[in-house]
Amino acid sequence: MNCLCELGLDRVLGARAGREPDHTAALARWTGRKVSAVAVGKSFKRTDFRISQPGTPVWGGAWVRTWIVALAITSMLVPAALPRALAAQTSRTRARSTGRRPVAPQETIKNVFWQPNDLQQGSPAFFTAELVRPARRVTATLAGKTMTFFHTKNPRIWYALAGADLETQPGSYDLEITATLLNGRVAHSTKKVDVAAGTFGTGDVNVPENYVQPNEQEQKQIASDQKLKDRAFGHDTPRPEWSGNFVPTVSTKPTPSFGESRLLNEERTSTHHGTDYPVPEGTPVVATNSGTVVLATALYYEGNCVIIDHGLKLFTIYMHLKQIDVHEGDKVDKGQRLGLSGATGRVTGPHVHLGVRWNGANLDPVKLLALTLPQVGERPATHRGHAARRSHRRR
Ligand SMILES: [Zn+2]
Numbered sequence: 514m515n516c517l518c519e520l521g522l523d524r525v526l527g528a529r530a531g532r533e534p535d536h537t538a539a540l541a542r543w544t545g546r547k548v549s550a551v552a553v554g555k556s557f558k559r560t561d562f563r564i565s566q567p568g569t570p571v572w573g574g575a576w577v578r579t580w581i582v583a584l585a586i587t588s589m590l591v592p593a594a595l596p597r598a599l600a601a602q603t604s605r606t607r608a609r610s611t612g613r614r615p616v617a618p619q620e621t622i623k624n625v626f627w628q629p630n631d632l633q634q635g636s637p638a639f640f641t642a643e644l645v646r647p648a649r650r651v652t653a654t655l656a657g658k659t660m661t662f663f664h665t666k667n668p669r670i671w672y673a674l675a676g677a678d679l680e681t682q683p684g685s686y687d688l689e690i691t692a693t694l695l696n697g698r699v700a701h702s703t704k705k706v707d708v709a710a711g712t713f714g715t716g717d718v719n720v721p722e723n724y725v726q727p728n729e730q731e732q733k734q735i736a737s738d739q740k741l742k743d744r745a746f747g748h749d750t751p752r753p754e755w756s757g758n759f760v761p762t763v764s765t766k767p768t769p770s771f772g773e774s775r776l777l778n779e780e781r782t783s784t785h786h787g788t789d790y791p792v793p794e795g796t797p798v799v800a801t802n803s804g805t806v807v808l809a810t811a812l813y814y815e816g817n818c819v820i821i822d823h824g825l826k827l828f829t830i831y832m833h834l835k836q837i838d839v840h841e842g843d844k845v846d847k848g849q850r851l852g853l854s855g856a857t858g859r860v861t862g863p864h865v866h867l868g869v870r871w872n873g874a875n876l877d878p879v880k881l882l883a884l885t886l887p888q889v890g891e892r893p894a895t896h897r898g899h900a901a902r903r904s905h906r907r908r
Contacts, residue, residue, distance in 0.1 A: 621645055621700035622692055628884060634711040635679035635772055637869065637876040639884050642671045642690055644700070650693040655706060656686045658872050661825055663753055665889050672889070674753065674827055678874030679772050679786065683710040711877075713772035717779070724814065724859040725778045731813060738812040742820070745808035746870060750824040755802035756888050759881050760848060762801050762831060762867050765790045771877045786875040787830065787868035794835055794863040796854040801829050801867070801882070806843040806851075815866075816858025819851045829878070830868035833858050 624643040632638055640660065642651055647668035653660050655675070662671035671692075688704045723731060761767075773785040800821055807828070808820035817834035835855025839845060856863040869876040 615698050617646075617692075617694055617698035617700040619700065619702055621694065621698075622690055622702035625688065625690055625702065625704050627706075629880070631709065632677050632706060633709045634677060634681050634683060635875060635877045635880075636708075636711075637674065637676035637871065637881040637884060639886060640673040640675060640688075642673075642692070644669045644671065644692055644694075646694050648692040648694050651690065653688055653690040655688045656681050656708070658874060660872070661751075663825065663889070665887065672887070674755070674825065674871070674884075674886070676871050676874055676876040677706075677708045679711070679784070679876070681708050681874075683708055711772055713774065714769060715774045716770075716776070718775045718777050718861060720777060720859050720861060722778065725780050727813070734813045738814070741808060741810065741812070745820045745822075746828060746873070748805075748807050748822045748828075749826060750805065750822055752824050753827075753889050754804040754822065754824040754844075755827070755886070756847070757802075758884065758886050759801040759829075760799070761790075761882060762798050762829075763790045763792050763796055763854065763865055765792050765796075767867075767879050771879065787832070787866045788878040790865045790867065792854045792863065792865055794853070794855050796865070797850050798831055798834060798852055798854050798865050800845045800847055800849045800851055801878075802847045804829075804845060806839045806841055806845060809837050809839050809841050809843075812858065814859045816860065817852065817855065818858075821845060821851075826872040828870045830866075830870065832866035832868070833860050833864060835863075 621644055622642060623645050625640065627638045627640045629636065629638070640653065640662070642653075642662060644651070648664075648671065649668075651662035651664075651671040651673075653662065653673065656677060658675070658678075660673040660675040662673045664671045684707075686706045686708060688706045690702045690704070692700045692702075694700065727735060767788045767790050770785050770789045771787060775783050775785055777783055798819075802821075802823055804821040804823040806819060807822045808818060810818065812818045815830075815832040817832075817837050819831045819834065819837060819839060821829050821831075823829065831851055833855055834852040834857065837852040839849075839851050845851065854863060854865045867878045869878045869881050
């Protein structure tokens with residue numbers, strides 16, 4: 514590693530600081546094409562030494578010589594203060610190197626915005642972060658959940674498709690964005706995000722009693738279903754597999770059923786986590802966007818159920834199907850048929866229940882369909898080839 518030792522400063526400082534190499538290293542931090550020399554003591558100011566090419570230090574010149582002289586003079590003038598100051602600086606630097614990375618200016622994150630502008634409980638949201646420099650990773654936290662951003666061609670523009678859970682308490686939340694730049698520096702920025710209360714209906718539902726008070730054997734199935742669902746929602750695909758707007762799963766108008774509080778058989782209340790589409794049995798049900806099938810099986814409450822992983826912890830769920838046409842592991846395209854609608858599981862009649870989950874949050878499917886989204890998750894042709902072959906083999 515190149516550091517100020519190569520300037521001969523180790524002799525100047527080492528003599529004062531017990532010749533520990535860390536003391537000089539503490540004064541130098543590489544920032545790609547730049548070396549930042551952080552001086553300590555009251556008479557010093559922060560300055561930068563530019564070098565002509567990465568990895569090829571060009572030392573010397575009037576600036577450096579001035580610095581050596583200035584450091585030497587000051588270290589002689591403040592013999593007692595310097596070692597203490599150096600030790601303090603060293604320990605601070607150590608703390609930073611073991612904990613956080615070097616910090617980039619806050620202005621690095623130029624702009625952060627989202628659609629829709631006004632979020633409510635259960636709103637999906639599409640976030641855009643504009644940076645002044647390319648980054649290698651951008652993340653954010655909102656209401657206790659972490660979202661991972663992705664970029665397309667421009668590594669200065671980053672996106673995240675996330676949202677506020679149905680159960681989020683209405684209020685103002687900090688969206689804390691962290692961007693790790695190509696040079697390893699980290700930029701932080703915070704934005705206020707307001708989540709308003711949603712307006713949700715109530716309803717009475719009558720279903721067979723075994724869906725309200727399941728017997729012991731049925732409870733065992735419910736428990737094993739939960740494990741299957743947990744495994745499906747545990748998938749963490751590192752890239753978005755969706756691309757462009759989400760499309761309706763059936764062409765029928767949805768009922769305003771998301772977030773509805775339902776009283777089942779006048780016995781038990783249940784919150785409705787999705788949107789119901791009333792369609793006759795046998796209606797083709799299609800994928801709202803491209804992704805990977807992570808569950809395709811019969812479950813107790815959900816009936817014949819398909820879950821699609823769209824990447825970066827976003828899933829869509831299709832319930833109560835009469836027939837399932839896809840298999841776990843299949844890559845599906847937007848608009849591809851997943852099966853036929855039916856009335857399996859806990860239902861009062863034939864319909865499709867569409868659910869949206871992001872990172873454990875239940876989001877409003879109708880609002881997801883209303884977002885205007887860029888073309889992002891195009892899969893390479895070979896990927897589809899593999900999926901088609903695997904799908905064929907399983908059938
Ligand atoms: Zn439903």
